[in-house]
Amino acid sequence: MIAVVKTVQEIYGQPDTWRVCLRELHRLNLEGLVGDRQPSEFQWVFVGCGTSYYLAQAAAASFTLLTGKLARALPASEILLYPELSLPSPESAFPVLISRSGHTSEVLVVANILREKGLEFMALTCDGNELATSTRCVLQLPVREESTVMTGSFTSMLLAMQFVAARLAGNEEFLTELDQLPALVESLLTKYGPQLEKFAQRHFVDVAVLGQGALYPIASEVALKVMESSSSYAQYFHTLEFRHGPKSIIDDRALVIGLISDACAERELKVLREMKELGASTIAIINRATPEARKAADLLVELSSSQLPLTLLITYVVWGQLFGSYVGIAKGLNPDEPTNLTRVVTF
Ligand code: F1P
Secondary structure, X not given: XXXXXHHHHHHHXXXXXXXXXXXXXXXXXXXXXXXXXXXXXXXXXXXXXXXXXHHHHHHXXXXXXXXXXXXXXXXXXXXXXXXXXXXXXXXXXXXXXXXXXXXXXXXXXXXXXXXXXXXXXXXXXXXXXXXXXXXXXXXXXXOOOOOOOOOHHHHHHHHHHHHHHHHHHOOHHHHHHHOOHHHHHHHHHHHHHHHHHHHOOOOOOXXXXXXXXXXXXXXXXXXXXXXXXXXXXXXXXXXXXXXXXXHHHOOOOEEEEEEOOOOOHHHHHHHHHHHHHOOOEEEEEEOOOOHHHHHHOXXXXXXXXXXXXXXXXXXXXXXXXXXXXXXXXXXXXXXXXXXXXXXXOOO
């Protein structure tokens, strides 16, 4: 049995990490960071790799919903390999390069491509390194993770992008509600941490994580955490898409994790219930539990918040981070030393 798993400690430490970051963000000189790159004038394009790419997708969804201007997300490799397809009009874009380490080769090559074209871009990072010196628009968060897999860095950088979007949109209510998240999650961790640890003792052959809208990138990240932290096979789908073929994998050895939104709970829970009836074990992460949710879920994590739904985005991923680590530990693995992985991917 592994004594102390740094990754699990960092997952439980996220409320405090968010408090420190929010204090910094409230002091942010937004004008100095964004300049004239207003979403009304430039299309914000969020760019990252791995967890940071799913972060980019969640940031783009948040930006689009908060500012009313379409934002996009790309894996750095697409700009690297297929620039004419991924970024056909770079002069009308404002790229935001996201990298915890600031040292990932694919992201650094994209930074060089943009600099060679004389294009302005933002860097969002925790460790800094080369990315932090590649542009004058740098947002570096006070998050130092020892773990290989990203946990608090993912949620903190997404929180920061939601904060920036809400500031640009002048949405004071949203900003105020972000400040409530640390206390909300602190109490939920006490309640649901042990339940997830117990549930993770079961053995699953296939894991499917489902989410729609802004929750789809969160579903992607939950699946990645399960893969990285437990060397288990996990996939992610738009919830209703799962019925168009992939559900053929469902039997009594499968687990389906449903990230249930406020707006579309009825349709999303119908899919989860169907998979349970086909034999799958199910976990539902939902804001307000309903009788339908309780029927569809073997394990139900209820956020119980009256906050704006989009402010709760980062609170959905915490349970997938924990579950992935607990499955790894149950398999006798060490999430601090994930199989085949390094903390940074370089060429
Ligand atoms: C990106 C990344 C992570 C992955 C692993 C290796 O790192 O691919 O997403 O989980 O830690 O690095 P970064 O560019 O955000 O530092």
